[in-house]
Amino acid sequence: MINSLPGDMAAENPASPMRLMLLTHSYWPEHSPPQRRWMSLTREFRRAGWEVDVVAPVAHYPNGRRNLPRREAGIAFSRQSGPHGEIIHRVPYLRHLGTSSLARFVDQTFSAAMSIPLGLGGKRPDAILATAPSLPTLATGFVLSRLRRVPFIVEMRDAWPDLARDARIVQGSVKSLVERIVEFVQKRADLVVTVTEGFADTLRERGLHNVATVSNGLDLKSVPFLEPPAKERAVFQALYLGNHGRSQRLDILIRASALLGDAFQLTLVGHGTTRPQLVKLARELNAPVTFYPSLQGPAVVEKYREADTCIVSLRDDWKSFDTTVPSKTYEVLAIGRHVTAIVRGEAERIILEAGGGDVVAATPEAVAQLWRELAADRGRLAAGASGREWVRDNADYAHLAVKYMDTISTLVGQDHAKRQERER
Incomplete structure (x- = not known):
């Protein structure tokens, strides 16, 4: 590249x-x-x-x-x-x-x-x-x-x-x-x-x-390839790891989880300027959201292992993000987890080209609907090795x-x- x-x-x-x-x-x-x-x-x-x-x-x-x-x-x-x-x-x-x-x-x-x-x-x-x-x-x-x-x-x-x-x-x-x-x-x-x-x-x-x-x-040799999530699970687990800033619009994820209720769990890992507001919003909406500080090494892998889908997100109202790819995109593709991609432009092209997951509109309703569909058809969560192969060839x-x-x-x-x- x-x-x-x-x-x-x-x-x-x-x-x-x-x-x-x-x-x-x-x-x-x-x-x-x-x-x-x-x-x-x-x-x-x-x-x-x-x-x-x-x-x-x-x-x-x-x-x-x-x-x-x-x-x-x-x-x-x-x-x-x-x-x-x-x-x-x-x-x-x-x-x-x-x-x-x-x-x-x-x-x-x-x-x-x-x-x-x-x-x-x-x-x-x-x-x-x-x-x-x-x-x-x-x-x-x-x-x-x-x-x-x-x-x-x-x-x-x-x-x-x-x-x-x-x-x-x-x-x-x-x-x-x-x-x-x-x-x-x-x-x-x-x-x-x-x-x-x-x-x-x-x-x-x-x-x-x-x-x-x-x-x-990323260093592909240092990233494990995980088995697909369990085919049967009582609670759907969505995971976001990364910066909690204005660029990510993570409030959309919190509002989506609030629409879904206790059969769904959103985990946000990281830090950033908007984190205090996000914590406050989750409390106000009584959303099923758990916050963690930044994690490293085995703790990160364990969070990936627990997840059904991993989120990459960039707000859709900044034109510059048409030519921006969140760096976590490559890690999620390589580790073999389904991607909930709230992106457009070049990042959207990579997700679709790699066959790593679903691209969804940047609205709480669209995200919530995607997660309902994935929870109902968990076979879609088996992302396969195509994402890792794309990373091997390109990143x-x-x-x-x-x-x-x-x-x-x-x-x-x-x-x-x-x-x-x-x-x-």
């Missing part, structure tokens, strides 16, 4: 070991979307002999404060060895309330500014990569790439700046400062990497030509990392050739 750069040089020249500097607002030992993606990619890069320097804040996600021992979370302005031999350069952070968007932005801005002096030290990398949606991190990557005179790669894990307008972070017809900054960096990056083909096409329509796609994925990090390395190698090779040409 990656588009080669012009000339398809990567197909002819396998990636040679290089030094990559990764700028990210969240990394090991935290559990977050960039951490999950880049821990897997870094492992494969290191196996291929690449040197990886990670510049990241002292671990403090998601609560805005360090909640791990110093030897694990890291110490500001110190170096730390990562699980795969990567070198982590820790920058300080600002303590804040984890649910405050403004406080998180100020924190990320502070850490991004502190990343510049750290990023100027040490051996010169072959390329610098900054992963968004932390916008201050993108600005830092741009500055460092110019100061160190190396190619700059922007990884857009969300559809910015489109998402900012959909979420009403920016309003009106005049472009906001946020949009201008994002577009400025995207246009001046040597390569923009997206995680969906749809957003890559959107950027190309805006005149960007240096765009490639490396989807989100296994062992393969995605090789394509990523090939793309970076091609970019660096092109940059070296241009510099030599200018020096002649």
